[in-house]
Amino acid sequence: MTSILTNTSAMSALQALRNVNSNLSTTQNAVSSGLKVGKAADNVAYWSISTTMKSDNKALSAATDALGVGAAKVDTAYAAMDSAKDVVNEIKAKLTTASESSVDKTQVQLEIGKLQEQLSSIGQSASFSGENWVVKAAGSSTTVVDGFIRNSDGTVKITTASYEAGSYAMFSAISGGVGTGGVLGSVMSISLSATTTQGQIDTYMTTVETALKKLTKGAAAVGALSKRIEMQDTFSKQLSDAQKSGISRLVDANMEEESAKLSALQTQQQLAVQSLSIANSSSQQLLSLFRG
Structure with a gap:
């Protein structure tokens, strides 16, 4: 069923994009700072040990x-x-x-x-x-x-x-x-x-x-x-x-690993944006049903 109030495909694509953007932000921070654990929230145990x-x-x-x-x-x-x-x-x-x-x-x-x-x-x-x-x-x-x-x-x-x-x-x-x-x-x-x-x-x-x-x-x-x-x-x-x-x-951070991950996430981001665009365009196709 297609609904003009709820676009489940767009919601799914948007969630995927959010996850990709979150991981991309984490990877970019690791690449720019050189740290995989830069604050306590990243890894409480390792952060505590390293601080001491x-x-x-x-x-x-x-x-x-x-x-x-x-x-x-x-x-x-x-x-x-x-x-x-x-x-x-x-x-x-x-x-x-x-x-x-x-x-x-x-x-x-x-x-x-x-x-x-x-x-x-x-x-x-x-x-x-x-x-x-x-x-x-x-x-x-x-x-x-x-x-x-x-x-x-x-x-x-x-x-x-x-x-x-x-x-x-x-x-x-x-x-x-x-x-x-x-x-x-x-x-x-x-x-x-x-x-x-x-x-x-x-x-x-x-x-x-x-x-x-x-x-x-x-x-x-x-x-x-x-x-x-x-x-x-x-x-x-x-x-x-x-x-x-x-x-x-x-x-x-392992810079080789983070570099490879960054490239992959950037590709995933592009695909997620494309997927969201496709999901959003599907609702526009409903207009054709109302044309005489």
């Missing part, structure tokens, strides 16, 4: 940046310890020279005094971003941010690497430009005079040797921390790349 992963990845990126700051602090401390070791070796050489009976010990002390001043200068200068790891009170420690993790229960945590700075510090304090305490405090007390005996020089040599061993141990600890930071930095970058890849699998 993006947030975690951003935090991990910040932790990686913090590693760079930590690495700079470690490098500064190591440079100071390495330079101090060379200066202490020079003091050791001067004490050896002073052991010669014909040497003027007061002249040797002038050189040792300048070397002691250099040690204080090194300690005072080894500061990065306001933090000095080689001038620390005994027992103090410092930390470096090295990562961000999300636990299985959903809680998050910032991880750190610690360094017992107070145990390896060159000085515990610097007052009036002169370092005191710490690994090199005893070296700073070395003082030769014309009356200094060989026994006293031998004691100074023992003091210097002890300081060198502690400096070497401290430099080794800093070196180990530097390696730890370097490895963590590499891992963090790899982890960040893996997370980005995981997010991509969840929300990124």
Whole structure:
């Protein structure tokens, strides 16, 4: 039956066109944005997971940046310890020279005094971003941010690497430009005079040797921390790349697939428009029934 009030063919064609237009709009959005899941309505589960992963990845990126700051602090401390070791070796050489009976010990002390001043200068200068790891009170420690993790229960945590700075510090304090305490405090007390005996020089040599061993141990600890930071930095970058890849699998559109779908939908749209046109024209044919 043909009705002039209800055109079921046109209604069916129109519904088909609406469906095609809806799918075409979704595909065009995917092609233009590159995302198959751009909002929660597209896929609640994938959108939720990807949003959390993006947030975690951003935090991990910040932790990686913090590693760079930590690495700079470690490098500064190591440079100071390495330079101090060379200066202490020079003091050791001067004490050896002073052991010669014909040497003027007061002249040797002038050189040792300048070397002691250099040690204080090194300690005072080894500061990065306001933090000095080689001038620390005994027992103090410092930390470096090295990562961000999300636990299985959903809680998050910032991880750190610690360094017992107070145990390896060159000085515990610097007052009036002169370092005191710490690994090199005893070296700073070395003082030769014309009356200094060989026994006293031998004691100074023992003091210097002890300081060198502690400096070497401290430099080794800093070196180990530097390696730890370097490895963590590499891992963090790899982890960040893996997370980005995981997010991509969840929300990124397959451009080859979307391109093929777009072409098909455009063809379907043209056919649906043509079908609607045919359905609408059928009612016009009723007029011929009323022509005499």
